[in-house]
Amino acid sequence: MKDNWTISLDKKAHARLTQVCGNDPEAARQFIIQAVKEKLDAVSGIGASEKTLDVDGLKEYLDSGKPGSRSYGAKGQGW
Numbered sequence: 001m002k003d004n005w006t007i008s009l010d011k012k013a014h015a016r017l018t019q020v021c022g023n024d025p026e027a028a029r030q031f032i033i034q035a036v037k038e039k040l041d042a043v044s045g046i047g048a049s050e051k052t053l054d055v056d057g058l059k060e061y062l063d064s065g066k067p068g069s070r071s072y073g074a075k076g077q078g079w
Contacts, residue, residue: 017031017032
């Protein structure tokens with residue numbers, strides 16, 4: 001389940017985020033999501049060995065190959 005949040009940034013933070021993400025709103029959104037996840041992991045004290053795999057977008061990545069082909073190689077090994 002995903003919840004939507006709205007955040008407000010000061011002008012300096014907004015300018016830096018825009019510069020870093022090349023004025024791409026989707027890239028900025030992904031940057032913010034990743035930054036929050038990393039900060040929460042650091043705060044909660046989760047060790048590297050206890051972290052779960054990041055599978056966001058895995059289904060889309062695997063589905064990007066041609067159905068019935070083995071051309072996607074390492075993605076699904078094609079076997």
